[in-house]
Amino acid sequence: MDNLEGAPLVFFVNGKKVSIEKPDPRDTLIKYLRRNLYLTGTKEACSQGACGACTVMISYYNHQQKKIAHYSCNACMTILCTLHGTAVTTVEGVGSSRNGLHTVQSNLMKYHGLQCGFCTPGMVMTMYTLFRNNPSPTHDDLERALEGNLCRCTGYRPILEAFKKSCPCGESKCMSKDGGAEEVKADKSNDLKPSKDESQEVIFPNELQTDSSYRQKSVKFIGGGYTWYRPTSLKDLFQIRANYSDAVIVMGAQTVLGANIRNRRTTPVLVSCTAVSELKEIKQDEKEFVFGSAVTFAEMEQFMLPLKTKDEKDDEGTLVAALLEGLRWIAADQVRNVATIGGHLMTTGPHDLQTFMLTCEATLTFQYSADKEPFTVKYSQDFDPASLPAGSVLISVRIPKLLKNEFIFFGKQPYRRGMDYAIVNAGLLVKMDEKTSQITDLRFCVGNIENKPQYLEKVGESARESLCTDKLLENVGQVIVEELQNSKAEQLRYKITLASAFFFKFYKRLCKLLKLSDEAAFGLTPTTSKGTQIYDVPTADGSTIIWQPVPHMAAKSITTGEAVYVDDIPEYKTELALALVPSTRARAKILSVDFSNALKAPGVVDFVDHTDVPGKNLYGLLFPESQLFAHPEVFFYGQPIAGILANTREEARAAVKLVKVEYEDLPAVFTIDDAIEKASLFDFSNSTVRGNLEQGMKESEVTLEGVVETGAQEHLYLEPCSTLVVPKKEDKEMEVFTGTQDATGTQKHIGEFLGIPCNRVNVRVKRIGGAFGGKVIDIVPQTGIASVAAWKVNRPVRCVFPRDYDVRSTGKRHGTKAFYKVGFNKDGKINALSLKFYANAGVVQALSPFVIDQMMTGLASIYDIPHYHSTGHLCKTNIPSSTAMRGFGLPQAHFVIQTMMFDIAKHLNMSFNKLRELNTYKEGDTDPYGKVLTDFNLPRCWDDCKSQSKFETMEKEVATFNKENTCRKRGLAMSPCIFYFGYPPLLANQAGALVNVYLDGSVLISHGGIEMGQGLHTKMCQIASTVLGVPLDLVHLCETNTYSVPNTVESGGSFVADINGGAVKIACETIKERLKVLEQAMPQASWNELIQAAFFSRISLSATGYYKPRDKGYDFSKQEEGGEYCQYHGYGAACSLVEVDVLTGEHQILKTDIVYDVGKSLNPAIDVGQIEGGFVQGCGMMTSEQLTVNPDVGSIDAFGPINYKIPGIRNIPKDFNVSLLKEAAGGHKDLYSSKGIGEPPFLLAVSVHLALREAVLAAREANGLSGNCRLECPATPERIRMACAGPIVDRCIGVQDEKKKIQV
Ligand SMILES: Cc1cc2nc3c(=O)[nH]c(=O)nc-3n(C[C@H](O)[C@H](O)[C@H](O)COP(=O)(O)OP(=O)(O)OC[C@H]3O[C@@H](n4cnc5c(N)ncnc54)[C@H](O)[C@@H]3O)c2cc1C
């Protein structure tokens, strides 16, 4: 084998053959697709295998079975060399806007299943692959396939809907009733161009079918300083091993192995074993199953599935069922299709099937040379791959079959159901004496507590020779605690409760199986998702383009992967890549920075630091407060100190690690509590005062005090921050392509950094792959340093943040803590409220003063409290400066106020809804900021939501359910929301637009708003089309740039369509007005004739529009005399029904009903998308998205979707019903009576948290605990579980949680 010549790597991409002479194993498929083939449809969002944006389909010919096989995988994790003899299909190969869209693509467009579009190509490829493999998937198959694809914008519902409609099986399966029918009114999108002809599908290359050598012959590639062997037999494998004893085995490379290869942390000889036929074998006899080490999880599952009995109940306790359960919840299809059992067992875990193998005492067979016999090792908790004889290759794993009267169970508890690692997993193997029904042996194993799975020997000992009685359960429960309590694991108390819960569940299932007792209902009720969307279209006859649910204007480009994001712009020949050198301390003096080793690294061209800034090294929103390059101190982990420029981003990133920075550490502060204690506060506060607090408290019959906390939230937009700066050759001109939400701010900052006027800097933004407030100011370091670098080397410079750096170095939603004291009467009327509110602002103030202002208004916005006093403070800490995020402080304010109302209701033992109805403002009331509430639609939204959700009936059903169930409890709660449209500072309420009509009649519009998925450009085109009276397809919007429309305000505040729409409307009206004379003179003329005539008549066909709503802004220091803090309000109400697994703390949202007031919606399909997407993002904040900090170094623990859990497809409301409020008055009169959208629906997710609290209280009541109970935000499974209490938790009270998570 070793005498093989280095061969070319051959594979096909979208039908075209690719042959690479010297393939480099460091190259991933995504890199090759995007940068060598310029197929940029495949997106790189995380590079961690955890988001699915890079999903592609791989096909190969199975010469044994004589058929073509297809599977999906993540291109970011796929080593190019593994593709020899395969065909890759990317989104570009599925359909195109020129040749026609595939049904999967056209339906995504038709059913509005996309917003920013960054996840869309991955979604397309996942579904395309599913349908190629399974022409009649069930609804569950669809949901399961999407588990590996994250979307931060849509809330998944329309994506699922689109795929149900694309399904080849049609009505029969996934669209069957329980899959949910929608009720969309006046959807005009059905008349889209027909989908692509199926005959245009990429054909599997004949060459791969006829030439078996691609897959069946051993090959060797030499490239990049590596030798890559791909043997196809054990003999060849051992021959390589004989020559290179330290050669590294590569399987699916879904572990750190891929990164090690890319960073040259392996030996230079790599052996890919996935084609070794002996390692691919799966066998069984009456004694055991044998899986070759190269068998993938998907192949294991395919083998096991037919062994399942038809009636699932008969599988209970069997090896087949337990193994399938283990396989089912490992990662997602994209990983399961390539990851192997060998790699799984040969790495440090803890991994799910390691615990399984320990439970069933699997045997591993190894061999280290062709002339030595294989040897076996029992899989034990002491198993250590490093202690095996050198060169040992895992050949197979043998799983013994169960004997009669043996039963096995397996389970895993993740943070998020679908695509997540286990918090704890566990397996139980029991042997029973047939005659006596005594337990003769018992193996209980747990994983993920320590870094190896553990066999709890004493549990077995205490259970042996026992009968299955509840006494056994109690004894074992105690032993589990004793066995695990000395562990040093994080979240130890919770983990022990989970281990105990698994034992409890397995035991109960065993008793049921043995017919000793009836099984209580465990786990969450199985469900699948469905939903309805109800809205009216004022011109249902389609007579106006405005108000119509037209699809996203860029949907064709997005679904085909043609849409261009910053990193999709083709490379300039002289372009350099920039990577930033981050601080690795939270607060320290920089003693020295040594670039010498980095400069010697391959491909490195230069570095940049503070000495290279030609202008100012400072920037800020209100005043210069942040340094572009940290010097001479660092104030947070991740703060940029310098930048490295290299020929490729890989070289730049590798060289960053070689920069040596010496620090002198200084004390740092992270949390609000710390900041309060150390008086680390910014000199800024906001106070709102109404009435006489002291008197109000005195007059109240009851007073209550409480503390409410919310954690920070990461934006996790799918497109990482990306910038390309191109210095023009003359006049100091710079062209900046970037994903900023603030084009003018970026232009101004770059001008200041470089010391050049703004008229030399053109900031261009075509679209952003999600932002949510995170790309207003937090992208400035990137655009600024890239500009300084481009200036220094006078070459184009591109900077794309790696996901971990993006997460760790950019600002988050503010974590908050509120202390309240409230006075009320026994009938529930609130008299007085005193609130002290702290927000964790991070290192500088930045946007925080505005956020705290908004928080203060939010706290006072819903309930009419005569005596009211709130103060807001900003804590100064050493985390990245907290920033804007969807809702801009209102989610925290709504959470605090609703939580307080909940506390009052429980204190008075009165209906939560009644309490809130009693205190809610009424039409005509004046709020503490002097705003008279007219067209106050909140009560209507509330009442409609109450009836849409059938609240009262459901309330009774929940009570009955909770009576009948001990291990799962339900909770139901409503929540209102109010949002303010129009910024308090008047200057932020202005916008400009430019409209050009060309001589062929086509219209090009530009405006100051940024398209980041909110459908802004679509709405702007609808406005232009309506005003000009031309068909929508005549109108185009290319990009936002500072040369076309200057002096824009940042895109945020849900007010972007309002102000920019106003400007577009004015510009179009100007042109229309100019054309009036001609229209009167030529009443029969077509639009084109009119335009021709206008040109001949020397009428300008280009106009600018400038729009400034409102005459009054707001000054918070003057309160009631402050002016007008907003232009109008938006309202909504939601009702959520949740279910909690009391034993684990896992939950699901069974149903959510929303009624939302969007006035006369400019585009109801887009607005419904914003409501659903905002709500689901809010659910993330309320439940799973917890940010913690490592106090030793000050880094944020999260580094991407792999360990920061945003909602996935399984976490959305199972029954999701959205209605737009009918005949909603009070819309923005200048803009077709519409209202803004984007942020407010996020606030409605508070209903989920309130419902969870109800469920928790029900669980506590069942455990004999009456009264109220706090539940922190986010309500993670751990918090829910510990709050539910009960005997298992009681047993763990004494366990010391030494490693506590520090939430920020
Ligand atoms: C996004 C994502 C999500 C995940 N989610 C989960 C999850 O939910 N639960 C879970 O348990 N795991 C999860 N994993 C981990 C996954 O299960 C393992 O990474 C996978 O099983 C490793 O298999 P592989 O084929 O990729 O191994 P590789 O990465 O190729 O190899 C791993 C190691 O094993 C060695 N090795 C492999 N085969 C042999 C052999 N035959 N003989 C000797 N040495 C060998 C290799 O040299 C290497 O050191 C996840 C991984 C990713 C990327």
Ligand code: FES
């Ligand atoms: S980019 Fe590949 S999975 Fe996220």
Ligand code: FES
């Ligand atoms: S549309 Fe899915 S991430 Fe934006």
